[in-house]
Amino acid sequence: MPTATVARPEERSELHALRTRVFVEEQGVPPEVERDEADETAVHVLSRDDGGAVVATGRLVVRGAVASIGRMAADPSVRGRGHGAAVLAELHRQAVLRGVTEVELHAQLPARRFYERAGYVAVGEVYEEAGIAHITMRRGLP
Structure with missing residues (x-):
């Protein structure tokens, strides 16, 4: 079962490299949109494969009692194998x-069921973000 941990500052370059591969190279998100000022203060989480490579990541931006989760990315080679779920659980x-x-969170439409399985409920209508269809989803925490 994959596990996830909070990224140390020296691991940030590895998670940014994964995000660049997934969002910029695979999905065509402009590089200037992929990184933002929230990266500096966010809690970043990552999961590694058996060889030690960072294969999944996500971030948490806290605003009081409410937080947003974003930049969830998994390497295509590990999708559906629990790394994303491990990252989400740690977030x-x-x-x-x-x-x-x-x-x-703002879920890409193909990931909607992944988040629903984790207890999220869609709110509002589908919209476009960075040229990709998304839907806002929320869930409470204990």
């Missing part, structure tokens, strides 16, 4: 440790 754990009671 939830980190949110609870910080007093967060609700999390929100």
Whole structure:
């Protein structure tokens, strides 16, 4: 079963490299949109494969009792193998440790069921973000 941990500062370049491969190279997101000022203060989480490579990542941006989860990325070679779920579970754990009671994210439509399985509910209508169809999803935390 894959595990995930909070990224140390020296691991940030590895998670940014994964995000660049997934979002910029695979999905065509402009590089200037992929990184933003929230990266500096966000809690970044990552999962590694058996060889030690970073294969999944995500970030948590806390705003009081509500937080947003974003930049969830998994290498195509490990999709459906639990790395993304491990990252999401660790992001939830980190949110609870910080007093967060609700999390929100902008899910790409193909990932909607992944988030629904993790307890998220879609709110609102489908919209475009970085040229990709998304839907806002939320869930409470214990």
